[in-house]
Amino acid sequence: MSGGPATPLTKMHRAFLSTPGGSKTCEENIRVTVRIRPLSRREQAMYDLIAWECLDRNTIINKSPNQEKATVPFIFDRVFDPSCSTQTVYEEGAKDVALSALKGINSTVFTYGQTSSGKTYTMHGITENAIKDIYEYIHENPDKEFVLKLSALEIYNEHVYDLLNVESGSLRLLDDPEKGTIVEKLVEQVIKGRQHLQQLISICEAQRQVGETALNDKSSRSHQIIRLTIQSSITEDSGRIKTFIASLNLVDLAGSERASQTNASGTRLKEGSHINRSLLTLMNVIRKLSVEKRGSHIPYRDSKLTRILQHSLGGNARTAMICTASPALSHIEQTKNTLSFATSAKEVTNRAQVNMVEPDTTLVKHLQKEVARLEAELRCPDLSTSSHLRALIKEKDVKIEEMEKEMKELKRQRDLAQTQLESERKLRKEVKGLNQDGPSDHVVRRLAFEMDPSSSSVRSTPANSKLRSTIARKTVLRQSVTSTDPSLVVSEIRKLDERQRQLEEEASRVLEILHKEIASHKIGDQEAAENIVKLLSEIKNMKVVGSFQEVVTADKANLLEEISRLNCQGNDILSLERKLEHVQETIDKLVSAFQMTVEDPLEYRSSKKKKGLPFNLSNSPNVQNIIRGPCSPLSSSRKAMDHETENMDPKDRISISYKDSPSRSNRTPILKQSKSINVKKMERMFKTAAEENIGSIKAYVTELKERVAKLQYQKQLLVCQVLELEKNQSPVEVDMADQSPMTWPVLFEDQRKQIIMLWHLCHVPIIHRTQFYLLFQGDPSDQIYMEVELRRLTWLEQHFAELGNASPALLGDDPAGSVSSSIKALREERDYLAKRVCSKLTPEEREWLYEKWEIPPGGKQRRLQLVSKLWTDPLNMQNVQESAEVVAKLVGFCESGEQVRKEMFQLNFVSPNDRKPWMMGWNMISNLLHRELMLMTKKRKGTMTIHISVTGTKSGPETGLAGEGLGRNHRSSESRTRGRIIPLKFD
Numbered sequence: 001m002s003g004g005p006a007t008p009l010t011k012m013h014r015a016f017l018s019t020p021g022g023s024k025t026c027e028e029n030i031r032v033t034v035r036i037r038p039l040s041r042r043e044q045a046m047y048d049l050i051a052w053e054c055l056d057r058n059t060i061i062n063k064s065p066n067q068e069k070a071t072v073p074f075i076f077d078r079v080f081d082p083s084c085s086t087q088t089v090y091e092e093g094a095k096d097v098a099l100s101a102l103k104g105i106n107s108t109v110f111t112y113g114q115t116s117s118g119k120t121y122t123m124h125g126i127t128e129n130a131i132k133d134i135y136e137y138i139h140e141n142p143d144k145e146f147v148l149k150l151s152a153l154e155i156y157n158e159h160v161y162d163l164l165n166v167e168s169g170s171l172r173l174l175d176d177p178e179k180g181t182i183v184e185k186l187v188e189q190v191i192k193g194r195q196h197l198q199q200l201i202s203i204c205e206a207q208r209q210v211g212e213t214a215l216n217d218k219s220s221r222s223h224q225i226i227r228l229t230i231q232s233s234i235t236e237d238s239g240r241i242k243t244f245i246a247s248l249n250l251v252d253l254a255g256s257e258r259a260s261q262t263n264a265s266g267t268r269l270k271e272g273s274h275i276n277r278s279l280l281t282l283m284n285v286i287r288k289l290s291v292e293k294r295g296s297h298i299p300y301r302d303s304k305l306t307r308i309l310q311h312s313l314g315g316n317a318r319t320a321m322i323c324t325a326s327p328a329l330s331h332i333e334q335t336k337n338t339l340s341f342a343t344s345a346k347e348v349t350n351r352a353q354v355n356m357v358e359p360d361t362t363l364v365k366h367l368q369k370e371v372a373r374l375e376a377e378l379r380c381p382d383l384s385t386s387s388h389l390r391a392l393i394k395e396k397d398v399k400i401e402e403m404e405k406e407m408k409e410l411k412r413q414r415d416l417a418q419t420q421l422e423s424e425r426k427l428r429k430e431v432k433g434l435n436q437d438g439p440s441d442h443v444v445r446r447l448a449f450e451m452d453p454s455s456s457s458v459r460s461t462p463a464n465s466k467l468r469s470t471i472a473r474k475t476v477l478r479q480s481v482t483s484t485d486p487s488l489v490v491s492e493i494r495k496l497d498e499r500q501r502q503l504e505e506e507a508s509r510v511l512e513i514l515h516k517e518i519a520s521h522k523i524g525d526q527e528a529a530e531n532i533v534k535l536l537s538e539i540k541n542m543k544v545v546g547s548f549q550e551v552v553t554a555d556k557a558n559l560l561e562e563i564s565r566l567n568c569q570g571n572d573i574l575s576l577e578r579k580l581e582h583v584q585e586t587i588d589k590l591v592s593a594f595q596m597t598v599e600d601p602l603e604y605r606s607s608k609k610k611k612g613l614p615f616n617l618s619n620s621p622n623v624q625n626i627i628r629g630p631c632s633p634l635s636s637s638r639k640a641m642d643h644e645t646e647n648m649d650p651k652d653r654i655s656i657s658y659k660d661s662p663s664r665s666n667r668t669p670i671l672k673q674s675k676s677i678n679v680k681k682m683e684r685m686f687k688t689a690a691e692e693n694i695g696s697i698k699a700y701v702t703e704l705k706e707r708v709a710k711l712q713y714q715k716q717l718l719v720c721q722v723l724e725l726e727k728n729q730s731p732v733e734v735d736m737a738d739q740s741p742m743t744w745p746v747l748f749e750d751q752r753k754q755i756i757m758l759w760h761l762c763h764v765p766i767i768h769r770t771q772f773y774l775l776f777q778g779d780p781s782d783q784i785y786m787e788v789e790l791r792r793l794t795w796l797e798q799h800f801a802e803l804g805n806a807s808p809a810l811l812g813d814d815p816a817g818s819v820s821s822s823i824k825a826l827r828e829e830r831d832y833l834a835k836r837v838c839s840k841l842t843p844e845e846r847e848w849l850y851e852k853w854e855i856p857p858g859g860k861q862r863r864l865q866l867v868s869k870l871w872t873d874p875l876n877m878q879n880v881q882e883s884a885e886v887v888a889k890l891v892g893f894c895e896s897g898e899q900v901r902k903e904m905f906q907l908n909f910v911s912p913n914d915r916k917p918w919m920m921g922w923n924m925i926s927n928l929l930h931r932e933l934m935l936m937t938k939k940r941k942g943t944m945t946i947h948i949s950v951t952g953t954k955s956g957p958e959t960g961l962a963g964e965g966l967g968r969n970h971r972s973s974e975s976r977t978r979g980r981i982i983p984l985k986f987d
């Protein structure tokens with residue numbers, strides 16, 4: 001093979017061209033040098049001959065004795081004979097190019113040649129020298145700031161591997177429109193210093209695939225590319241920072257080889273074929289670049305090597321190629337090939353340019369202009385001239401309008417679906433109503449409780465279809481939140497939330513753009529600043545949030561309406577409770593008066609005189625009220641009494657009239673007289689009438705209490721549901737209307753287990769657990785209680801889970817709602833119960849229990865040990881049952897022999913007459929529900945005012961919704977708010 005033509009001298013000159021942006025493009029040929037190594041020991045041993053002679057610094061010629069043709073010299077940028085050191089090779093063959101990276105120009109140094117020709121040997125020296133020079137340069141330029149990063153890869157068998165992260169496996173090549181081919185996930189390490197860099201390079205060299213061949217004990221079996229990225233910044237006198245960034249690629253190629261020479265087989269043969277193939281592609285690329293016209297297709301993509309090195313081959317880089325060769329005659333053909341390749345390479349022209357990151361002056365000018373324009377606009381008092389901002393606002397307005405339209409459409413669809421659903425329900429109810437006599441089960445199960453007693457009679461007329469449809473309509477109205485499919489409402493709320501998010505994002509984007517613009521412009525003018533504030537507020541006041549809130553308010557109107565309705569009920573409750581209190585007082589007084597009268601009329605009179613009792617049976621206006629009460633059959637008793645009085649002997653009548661006598665002095669003789677007349681008969685009459693009256697009054701009171709309790713439950717159930725919907729959590733799916741009687745026992749057991757577990761998790765007072773457990777044993781009418789209990793416990797459990805023990809911070813000054821305070825309250829409750837063990841249990845009972853609950857005899861605090869074991873195993877129903885029995889005994893439930901009515905079970909689980917300090921714990925927990933609702937409604941920021949009724953008795957709040965004061969420290973506020981209507985303003 002003949003040598004190539006000499007490189008024209010003109011091509012050796014580099015031309016720096018100015019780019020439009022001001023940076024320079026360096027158009028130059030690849031710098032190609034040839035290094036001939038000394039004969040290796042192996043070659044010497046074989047008495048190999050030297051076949052090449054370096055005629056001068058640039059020329060090498062084949063001096064083989066048996067040449068048939070005249071040899072043509074090869075001319076390169078530099079030819080290094082075997083005596084040249086690596087230092088010289090670096091200085092004259094690579095340094096200039098390598099150090100270009102320090103000035104923002106990409107550079108690449110290749111070593112190319114036959115296997116064992118000295119590529120790795122040379123590249124190792126080049127790398128060391130380059131590192132040394134780079135750090136010297138950094139040292140000599142303290143005014144510049146440098147950031148060095150290193151990445152390293154090898155291409156082995158056409159796979160790319162990260163030499164700094166061997167675990168990564170084969171990496172993919174990606175095409176980046178700006179950067180060209182990049183290696184995905186290639187690690188790039190920031191260099192901390194020269195030693196660190198050297199250490200990393202050593203690691204790369206150690207990681208590289210090396211194998212023994214016949215020609216080289218440590219033959220590199222892969223192409224290695226070490227990339228050092230250098231970022232340098234300099235601050236000019238003007239304060240402008242110029243930043244340059246460039247990469248230095250140090251490429252040590254695997255050597256071309258002949259299988260016959262390397263004796264390769266198996267793995268080595270395969271490696272060799274991959275190496276040769278990729279080198280062939282490299283040669284093709286170089287050849288095409290050297291001969292083809294600019295713009296013609298260059299097959300970079302034929303190998304990973306050429307893809308990765310694309311910039312270095314005819315692109316934005318300065319490239320130096322050091323071709324290494326053996327002088328041995330035995331490798332003459334290989335060397336000729338190398339020199340031929342090198343000859344092509346020197347024809348390749350690159351266009352390197354300085355890579356400056358510094359903000360372009362044009363951009364700066366543009367920004368300055370923009371600042372000036374905006375400042376001028378802001379100075380103008382008429383905002384209408386702020387065309388940019390106006391356009392922005394207009395654009396947003398259009399978007400908002402579109403979104404509002406979308407929302408309206410969504411709302412319309414939702415309403416349509418709801419109407420369909422409701423009419424379907426209505427229809428179902430009517431059909432059901434026709435098939436039933438008496439009160440509708442459906443209605444009862446729906447928790448709809450008629451306040452108006454007359455409506456019961458309406459319902460009890462099944463034949464009247466008109467009335468039935470009225471009831472159905474009422475029930476549908478009542479259902480609202482309680483019976484509207486929660487998933488439908490939740491889905492609507494989610495949709496609206498999504499809309500809200502989108503709108504808020506839009507608004508934020510507008511504000512962000514404005515902020516950025518304004519922040520980037522230095523506004524020294526007060527007027528301009530004011531205008532900006534004005535504009536910002538105008539943007540903020542865009543109808544985004546407002547319009548959304550209106551929509552949301554409207555969409556959640558059913559929830560709010562429901563709350564309002566409940567609060568109206570709350571007012572009813574309040575008035576009912578007042579009446580109730582009043583009636584209760586009357587009863588108490590009547591009972592005591594009656595008992596005293598019957599037991600000893602004389603004593604009664606004297607005590608009445610002493611205590612100054614303000615009324616008696618006949619003249620009490622309260623009695624009149626009671627008698628006139630809708631449920632009181634007292635009138636009949638009274639009539640009976642009157643009737644008996646009328647039929648009395650006139651003498652007997654005197655005995656009745658003594659009470660009315662204004663003259664107290666006359667009483668004794670009259671009384672004596674009356675007694676002598678028919679005392680027994682009168683006593684009997686009086687007793688019967690009084691007993692009848694009291695019974696009736698009690699029945700009336702009980703009825704009132706039932707109404708109040710049921711309304712309260714209904715109210716709390718709604719609160720729970722609202723909270724669930726608010727939290728977008730799937731509600732406890734218990735649609736009682738659809739519960740068939742057959743499934744209720746199963747459902748009850750399931751709910752009870754959940755409740756027991758939740759009691760345990762929420763550290764609910766054990767007296768409450770006992771009361772609830774014993775009262776609600778699975779009767780179908782227990783459904784509402786089970787439902788409410790489960791819902792609020794579920795909420796509490798979630799609340800505690802969210803709160804954790806660090807709740808005080810979240811609760812502000814009120815640590816009462818924390819888990820720890822509940823645990824403390826539970827402990828105090830156990831102490832209280834332990835104290836009752838002796839008084840409530842006989843010694844025999846105690847011993848029996850100690851034995852049963854395995855309390856060791858003679859142990860200390862056996863009572864406390866016993867109580868500590870109660871309600872501790874929520875999964876063990878026997879433990880639950882027995883715990884309830886013991887606690888019931890200790891507390892004295894049903895001691896009076898009177899069955900506690902379920903309806904009387906208070907929502908805050910505290911017997912009003914028996915509040916203990918530890919009971920406040922559960923009060924507080926229960927009241928969290930109420931507070932959550934408050935917070936939720938406050939957050940809603942609607943425009944309506946909702947009144948939450950806060951009611952209570954003298955000893956504390958009576959309902960789960962009542963009471964603002966949550967802790968002992970808040971007692972004063974509790975008493976302040978008790979019994980008042982607290983308006984919650986939505987603004």
Ligand SMILES: Nc1ncnc2c1ncn2[C@@H]1O[C@H](COP(=O)(O)OP(=O)(O)OP(=O)(O)O)[C@@H](O)[C@H]1O
Pocket residue numbers: 036037038040113114115116117118119120121122216218219220221253254255256324
């Ligand atoms: N200029 C030189 N002076 C002295 N020894 C050299 C020179 N160049 C190479 N050698 C030696 O020759 C041997 C082969 O060199 P090297 O491994 O660098 O070859 P290579 O081209 O990288 O081979 P391969 O392609 O198989 O990896 C090594 O033992 C090395 O020390």
